[in-house]
Amino acid sequence: MSISPRRKRDRERKTNEIVVAAENEFFSKGYEKTTMESIAAKLELTKPALYRYFKxxxxxxxxxxxxxxxxxxxxxxxxxxxxxxxxxxxxxxxxxxxxxxxxxxxxxxxxxxxxxxxxxxxxxxxxxxxxxxxxxxxxxxxxxxxxxxxxxxxxxxxxxxxxxxxxxxxxxxxxxxxxxxxxxxxxxxxxxxxxxxxxxxxxxxxxxxxxxxxxx
Structure with a gap:
């Protein structure tokens, strides 16, 4: 089933928000000290929700x-x-x-x-x-x-x-x-x-x- 244009835009917007939050974490803490948990916390998301966008x-x-x-x-x-x-x-x-x-x-x-x-x-x-x-x-x-x-x-x-x-x-x-x-x-x-x-x-x-x- 194809994704509606609106849902696609919403997903792209959310993906961008996640990348921006991850970027701030990687820049400030470095790769090793950054975790999926810390990124999810920044976004007030659960880890499972984060994994729906990134593996x-x-x-x-x-x-x-x-x-x-x-x-x-x-x-x-x-x-x-x-x-x-x-x-x-x-x-x-x-x-x-x-x-x-x-x-x-x-x-x-x-x-x-x-x-x-x-x-x-x-x-x-x-x-x-x-x-x-x-x-x-x-x-x-x-x-x-x-x-x-x-x-x-x-x-x-x-x-x-x-x-x-x-x-x-x-x-x-x-x-x-x-x-x-x-x-x-x-x-x-x-x-x-x-x-x-x-x-x-x-x-x-x-x-x-x-x-x-x-x-x-």
Whole structure:
């Protein structure tokens, strides 16, 4: 039997309320200390009622991850669309990451924690969209590299897919600085955002076509 439009809207609204409550719990307590009981209590729901919307804590956690993934992908899309050359588009992806890191530190944390493994949510309805938006980030990067190869601002001798992966994985590593590294750069009077921007510039330099004069 099909669900009426009204019931569908009500379910979507309630699902969103649950994700917002779960988000606040995960952000404030972390994954390990957050429980389905604490989320249900925030919403004044029973656990059985909560389980009618989400199978388990992992399912809810990755619903939060999905929200952050969509925000980042859309920010990348917007920044890249504002640039006209391939290398500028690559730098724009770095700018999007910087803005995301600065404006959404909690989402940044959960995305970095979840990035390595989607297997806990393999049976969730969120998996398809997680893959879709994660792939979108990779596609944006690949398209920027291809644009740069065609307009001469990016080296033609590099593999597009592997370079896009390198840039994304390098960015992830930079955002996950160890406490020792953070202490070291702070002791030199450098803040983390400044170091991140410097690192993005170095990554851009490694793929830029220096045989063509660019106004970056």
């Amino acid at each position: 388990n804590k992992d399912d809810l956690y990755y619903a939060v991850v999905l929200r952050g993934t969509i925000i980042l992908a859309n920010m990348m899309d917007k920044e890249v669309a504002s640039q006209d050359t391939g290398i500028k588009k690559i730098y724009a992806t770095g700018l999007a990451y910087c803005k995301f890191y600065k404006e959404y530190p909690d989402y940044t944390k959960v995305l970095l924690e979840a990035k390595a493994d989607f297997s806990p949510v393999k049976d969730s309805i969120n998996l398809e969209k997680l893959i879709e938006y994660s792939t979108k980030q990779l596609t944006i990067m690949c398209n920027a590299i291809e644009t740069g190869k065609k307009d001469g601002t990016i080296r033609a001798d590099i593999d597009t897919f592997m370079t896009a992966l390198y840039l994304i994985e390098s960015t992830t590593a930079i955002l996950q600085l160890s406490k020792n590294t953070e202490f070291a750069i702070k002791s030199m009077g450098i803040n983390k955002e400044e170091f991140i921007r410097h690192s993005f510039k170095l990554m851009g330099n490694s793929i830029e076509n220096n045989d063509k004069e660019n106004n970056i």
